[in-house]
Amino acid sequence: MAAVTTNIEWLNRAYSAKGLSDLRTLYDEWASSYNTDLSRSDQDYVAPTLAAATVARYLESTPLNSVKILDAGCGTGLVGASLAKLGATDIDGVDLSPGMLDVARKTKAYKDLDPVDLSKPLTKDNDAYDVVTCIGTLTHAHVGPGVLSEFVRVTKKDGWIVATVLDDIWESVGYREVIEKLVEDKKVELVSADSGDYRRGAGVSARMVVLKVIA
Numbered sequence: 292m293a294a295v296t297t298n299i300e301w302l303n304r305a306y307s308a309k310g311l312s313d314l315r316t317l318y319d320e321w322a323s324s325y326n327t328d329l330s331r332s333d334q335d336y337v338a339p340t341l342a343a344a345t346v347a348r349y350l351e352s353t354p355l356n357s358v359k360i361l362d363a364g365c366g367t368g369l370v371g372a373s374l375a376k377l378g379a380t381d382i383d384g385v386d387l388s389p390g391m392l393d394v395a396r397k398t399k400a401y402k403d404l405d406p407v408d409l410s411k412p413l414t415k416d417n418d419a420y421d422v423v424t425c426i427g428t429l430t431h432a433h434v435g436p437g438v439l440s441e442f443v444r445v446t447k448k449d450g451w452i453v454a455t456v457l458d459d460i461w462e463s464v465g466y467r468e469v470i471e472k473l474v475e476d477k478k479v480e481l482v483s484a485d486s487g488d489y490r491r492g493a494g495v496s497a498r499m500v501v502l503k504v505i506a
């Protein structure tokens with residue numbers, strides 16, 4: 292009988308991946324059980340739902356079906372599906388793993404889904420999106436803070452960036468510093484970076500970073 296990989300083992304492998312090819316292979320293998328694994332009560336991965344609610348809250352009276360959204364590191368589409376439930380109809384997704392993208396495609400929440408390495412510049416136009424989400428992807432051994440300037444570039448003025456950053460790497464990996472520089476350069480306003488539930492069942496919390504693009 293084939294060995295069963297537990298959800299904790301998947302996460303340990305993900306957080307200690309040795310480069311892009313390792314990560315891509317891991318997520319391609321994990322894709323079919325990812326949603327079930329992270330919805331178990333010992334994980335209770337609430338970040339995608341909380342992120343979608345955060346987007347809706349900051350858009351205030353702007354209806355979700357009137358905005359163009361990029362879900363960066365969309366994985367199996369948990370964020371897109373949550374946004375679609377709240378009314379979003381124009382969502383593109385990008386991710387490193389074709390296997391994760393195949394699962395995301397089945398949600399029917401996305402217009403375009405493309406395999407993309409977020410450590411390289413995005414092949415998207417300036418000011419292409421009203422909102423960029425990046426949930427669960429600014430994490431150990433995944434995508435570093437350098438991507439944030441690309442998110443700013445592709446987001447329209449007065450648009451929003453909503454991203455999670457695990458508490459334990461917020462400072463150590465430089466996310467806070469990069470965001471402070473974007474604020475100093477008057478590219479964004481840091482609206483919020485409160486720490487809250489992420490994998491609630493495992494007691495793991497993360498910053499829910501909300502940036503308003505001002506230039």
Ligand SMILES: C[S@@+](CC[C@H](N)C(=O)[O-])C[C@H]1O[C@@H](n2cnc3c(N)ncnc32)[C@H](O)[C@@H]1O
Nearest residue numbers: 318364365366386387388408409410426427428
């Ligand atoms: C923990 S999952 C989060 C997926 C989804 N946003 C969610 O909340 O369920 C992390 C995702 O980041 C993607 N990823 C890791 N490194 C990446 C990179 N360099 N470029 C694009 N995506 C990457 C993985 O393929 C995986 O789907």
